[in-house]
Structures are given as structure tokens and as C-alpha cells.
Amino acid sequence: MNPIIQQFKRYGFLSSEAEVAIEDRTKCFFKKKNDHFLKSGQVLSSYFVLEKGLIRAYFYHEGKEVNTWFGEENQIFGSILPVYTNRPSFENIQFLEDSEVYAISVEDLNDLYRMFPELNLVGRKIAEEVCVILEERSISLHTESATERYQSLIRLQPRLLSRVNLGHIASYLGITQETLSRIRRY
Amino acid sequence: MNPIIQQFKRYGFLSSEAEVAIEDRTKCFFKKKNDHFLKSGQVLSSYFVLEKGLIRAYFYHEGKEVNTWFGEENQIFGSILPVYTNRPSFENIQFLEDSEVYAISVEDLNDLYRMFPELNLVGRKIAEEVCVILEERSISLHTESATERYQSLIRLQPRLLSRVNLGHIASYLGITQETLSRIRRY
DNA sequence: AACATTTTTTGATGTATATCAAAATCAACT
């Protein structure tokens, strides 16, 4: 079953007409490790789901890459900014493993919202859930030490450690790789 | 005009029936400086607007208050968490000046979403805007030094400096008051 | 104006994390 529809249904009811319309607009991509899905400056997709694979989102700050999140299977993601503003994201999204991904473009999503206004309930719930996640992320960066943030990460995404290198994790935590290495010594 | 309706209209169209229903459910409060609007553990309100006044949101971490945001006039706010989960917020909201505030309870808002499904468009846009703000906040905490975060704050909310004491601002920035004082020396 | 309270600043010192350089380890390829 179309994994976008499957995810949407977690947030609210979809009419069968809406399901068909979403199905028609869902695109499937097979990507290789290190490929980019979105390069900042382009708006290719709004929401997408990994059927299989692993991705990271990052942006550039003072010439260096800074990771903002990692995505695994059976989650729905996307940058809210392009959906909200219809302008390109500053985020880049890169595959860290060979992946199979299902996506809907921003234009198609906006068409769907127009055709099936009840979809706004799903859109609202998704955005609200993203708010909750982002609030937790802010609080973690605001109040926790690097060691605590590392422990939170392995609690929430335990498979990540064996799938990505420590440089990526350090960047996500906002510390250097050397500091992460020392944290892990214990 | 009802400031909740005024704010909602920035995000999408409201039918006159919806306007009347919102009007009926809007409550106005006059609060004194240092009063609390929400104490964590209670869910009193979903979205609210300050007609006049100033508020801060904070939570407790290791026995100390940590400020997460400041709210001024003509903005709409609220914790998304109670709207999304229907469970109490961990956030406390306190007035920093004598204030006039208009609010809608979580239950009333959910009634409104049921009665006027088109309101979900407004709810989606508000949640998406909150996502954008929270993303910026995370990035700031992730990549900026205390000095840079201070400069961002006075750029974005310049009136704040003359309205709240430095302890509150330091807490928002995630640094001690002493460090903030030294940052400001220059 | 005098006093009490709150807020802000200053000083001395400690700690977490960054930086730079290099070594050690691991993984991929022939």
C-alpha cells in the first residue's frame, strides 16, 4: 500500500476519492547512498516517506555542514517551510543508504488541499506533531549537556549509531567529533 | 474587533457563521503583573492573543525556571502540545505586565474544528508558522554563540530589553545572568 | 530623604567544549 496514504491515515480519515487522488500524485524514487534528494534552493517535495533507507537533513553554517535530523523507515517527513511559504528550503536532504522513497510535491499537495479541504485536518495534525518534536529538540539544545543530548539520541533512535558515522552524530549534537569520541569513552 | 478572529483571518477565510461561533467562545481576562495564566498541569487555553501586555513561557529544569519565549501584543500564541494531545502543557505562562488577554479553550477550539471543518486550514497554517519559528529557534541554539543569540533577540524583539529584566533574558538565551552582563559590556 | 529590596555588574576561579595535530583503527579494494 502507498506509504504516504498509510502515514496520512494515522492522522485522520481519508475519503476513497482523496486516496485515489493522493495515489495519482505519489512518486516513487530509488536513490543511491550519498545521492541528494533535495538540494537547498529547490523545492522538489513536501512530504515523503522512506519505504527503505536512511536520510539526513543538513544546512551550511560558516562553511560547515550542520545536521538537523535523521530519518528512518516508517516516518513521514518534509520541511514545513516550503509547504508554508512555497519558497525553497535552506535544508539539504541526503541519503545515507540506498533508499526507496515515496513523495508528493508541494504543488500537488496544495492541489490536494484545494480539492479535498478535509485533508487540512491531516495537514494540521502533522504540523502540530512536528511542533511537538521541534519543541523537544529546542528544549534539549537549551538545557542539556552534550552528554545528555547524546544519551537522548541513542534512546530515541538506537539504530542510528550503527548506521551513520560519528561525525554526522557530533554535528547533530552540536559538538565536535573529538568531544563525542571522549563522551563515548565511558 | 475580537482579536482572536482578527488573528485567525490572517491565515485564511472565516465564514460569518464561524466568526459568530468563535466570538461566542472567546473569553477576555484582565491580569495583573506576575499573575499566572497557565500553570503547568492545567489546560486552560489553546490559542490566545494579548490585546495589551507582556508574557513569558517557562518550565522548570533542575529546580530552576527556564524561559522559552516572550509574547507581546498582536501575536497569536499558545502551546501546541495541549491542542495536539489534549494533555496538559509542561509550560507555565506568566504575565510580566498588567495585561488584557483574549483566549479560546482547547475544548472550544476542538468543537469549532468539528463544527467548521474549514477552520482546519487556519489551524494548519498556524501550526506550520509555529514550526518555522521553532526551526529557527533550534538552529539558533544549535549553531550560535551566546553573543549571537543575544543580538538576534534584540533584533527580533527590540522592545523586550526595556520591558523585562536581564535574568529573564539570560534564561531565554540559555546562559547565566553574569555572562549576559559581560556580553552587554561591549 | 532614608531604607529595604531587587537588579545589574565585577572579580576570581572552575569546567565543558573547541581547536589543532597526530596516531590508531577500521573498511574497501586489488
Place this chain on the structure above:
DNA sequence: AGTTGATTTTGATATACATCAAAAAATGTT
């Protein structure tokens, strides 16, 4: 198995910010 390149660890030193204590300045109250 040996070579190459990427990843992780270690060491020495620097910097940003915290902590604790106290002084100074600002604000509110009688």
C-alpha cells in the same frame, strides 16, 4: 595480505561560559 582512504581516538592547549561571592546601581516604599 598489503595498500589506500576514511573514521575514530588521543594529547596538548585555548576559549566560552558557569559558579560563587560580593559590590554597585537602580527601584520601590515609608
